[in-house]
Amino acid sequence: MKYYSTNKQTPFASLEEAVVKGLAGDKGLYMPERIVKLDEDTIGNMKNQSFHEIACTVAQAFFGEDIDAGTLNEIVKDTLSFETPVVHVDDNIYSLELFHGPTLAFKDVGGRFMARLLGYFIKKEGLKQVNVLVATSGDTGSAVANGFLGVPGIHVYVLYPKGKVSPIQECQFTTLGQNITALEIDGTFDDCQALVKSAFMDDELNRHMKLTSANSINVARFLPQSFYYFNAYAQLDKIGKADELVVSVPSGNFGNITAGLFANRMGLPIKRFIAANNRNDVFLEYLKTGTYTPRPSVATIANAMDVGDPSNFARILDLFGKNGNPHQEISRLISGYRFTDEEIAVTMKQVYTKTGYLLDPHGACGYQALIENKLAPGETGVFLETAHPAKFKGTVDSILEADIEIPAKLKAFMQGTKQSIELKKDFEGFKSYLMKQ
Numbered sequence: 001m002k003y004y005s006t007n008k009q010t011p012f013a014s015l016e017e018a019v020v021k022g023l024a025g026d027k028g029l030y031m032p033e034r035i036v037k038l039d040e041d042t043i044g045n046m047k048n049q050s051f052h053e054i055a056c057t058v059a060q061a062f063f064g065e066d067i068d069a070g071t072l073n074e075i076v077k078d079t080l081s082f083e084t085p086v087v088h089v090d091d092n093i094y095s096l097e098l099f100h101g102p103t104l105a106f107k108d109v110g111g112r113f114m115a116r117l118l119g120y121f122i123k124k125e126g127l128k129q130v131n132v133l134v135a136t137s138g139d140t141g142s143a144v145a146n147g148f149l150g151v152p153g154i155h156v157y158v159l160y161p162k163g164k165v166s167p168i169q170e171c172q173f174t175t176l177g178q179n180i181t182a183l184e185i186d187g188t189f190d191d192c193q194a195l196v197k198s199a200f201m202d203d204e205l206n207r208h209m210k211l212t213s214a215n216s217i218n219v220a221r222f223l224p225q226s227f228y229y230f231n232a233y234a235q236l237d238k239i240g241k242a243d244e245l246v247v248s249v250p251s252g253n254f255g256n257i258t259a260g261l262f263a264n265r266m267g268l269p270i271k272r273f274i275a276a277n278n279r280n281d282v283f284l285e286y287l288k289t290g291t292y293t294p295r296p297s298v299a300t301i302a303n304a305m306d307v308g309d310p311s312n313f314a315r316i317l318d319l320f321g322k323n324g325n326p327h328q329e330i331s332r333l334i335s336g337y338r339f340t341d342e343e344i345a346v347t348m349k350q351v352y353t354k355t356g357y358l359l360d361p362h363g364a365c366g367y368q369a370l371i372e373n374k375l376a377p378g379e380t381g382v383f384l385e386t387a388h389p390a391k392f393k394g395t396v397d398s399i400l401e402a403d404i405e406i407p408a409k410l411k412a413f414m415q416g417t418k419q420s421i422e423l424k425k426d427f428e429g430f431k432s433y434l435m436k437q
């Protein structure tokens with residue numbers, strides 16, 4: 001399978017090139033040249049299959065031409081050491097719980113898959129060490145670091161803003177050691193991201209070391225997220241609730257919802273999608289006006305969605321741009337909602353009081369969007385619960401006036417010793433540090 005760039009100014013790439021490079025040379029995002037359609041029987045039969053079997057079928061459709069079935073199945077197996085159950089919340093609304101992985105966020109799926117795929121290419125091709133640079137406001141750093149932990153031939157540098165990630169999040173990537181280095185930057189998340197971008201553009205640095213990125217621009221991170229859309233369908237199909245599915249996705253960089261759109265293109269019967277946003281609502285504005293205007297992000301309690309210029313918007317436009325009027329086609333399939341911190345808090349409290357279900361601030365946006373969207377009779381709503389509420393314990397406790405339990409997996413991280421290297425936010429200092437590695 002070949003991969004093209006959404007900017008179409010650069011030659012097609014192989015899967016390996018797309019994964020190792022991350023971003024295309026013309027700064028576009030890689031897209032697979034074809035989306036293989038699965039037939040109805042294959043999808044209908046998924047209700048009798050395990051998550052692993054379902055994911056193997058989907059992985060085969062994307063990567064089967066490039067990786068032999070045995071290797072691919074191993075990669076899928078290593079990736080999915082956990083389940084993504086669908087849990088009933090209220091009326092015809094279900095939660096797709098994506099937080100049962102090692103760092104308790106949905107990014108574990110893509111992070112682990114990408115680490116294993118890249119590790120496979122490095123070993124197969126005898127590539128010299130690949131260095132992953134990742135800027136994080138919290139969740140991405142932990143999922144990527146834990147996914148890549150101990151993978152030979154790869155070193156990960158996590159850049160995070162000093163004092164601006166929660167203590168629980170911080171310990172998830174500063175206590176690992178081995179091939180993971182945490183760089184504590186005296187600046188904001190935007191400063192961290194700017195350092196990473198400058199590093200990719202610096203010729204001298206790129207001659208010194210092979211650099212790649214591991215956020216959802218990387219095809220190996222976002223495509224595997226389609227696995228759990230099929231798995232959710234299969235679980236609901238089993239109980240006769242899959243006929244008219246409405247899927248609501250708490251969105252920041254829009255990698256997660258894009259994976260759902262790919263699943264839909266592969267034949268997964270999803271009636272429509274909802275993009276649920278916090279106050280960072282450039283996508284909603286696009287739906288309303290047809291004009292996309294990126295702007296600086298604002299801080300909210302659903303901080304993993306504080307994105308002012310969602311990188312995967314380019315993929316969505318490309319996916320719907322073939323027949324000339326992407327805005328019309330996008331609006332037909334996707335609707336959008338936005339919520340303020342106050343609205344998120346009210347939803348969390350109401351759902352907890354009424355049903356006992358604990359929503360995290362991101363999942364709360366997904367849930368509330370289904371409520372405001374007013375499901376028609378016969379429709380089933382599923383929202384993606386993207387992180388475990390305990391990752392945001394301070395916020396969740398104060399909203400619910402509760403003391404929620406911290407899962408053992410999270411507690412284990414909190415017992416480790418923090419190791420980080422403090423750097424200023426200027427590029428020269430960052431570069432001279434990397435040049436010495």
Ligand SMILES: *Cc1c(COP(=O)(O)O)cnc(C)c1O
Nearest residue numbers: 139252253254255256304386387
């Ligand atoms: C990353 C993240 C999101 C946003 O996902 P995108 O793929 O960037 O749209 C939502 N919720 C949580 C908890 C996250 O970590």
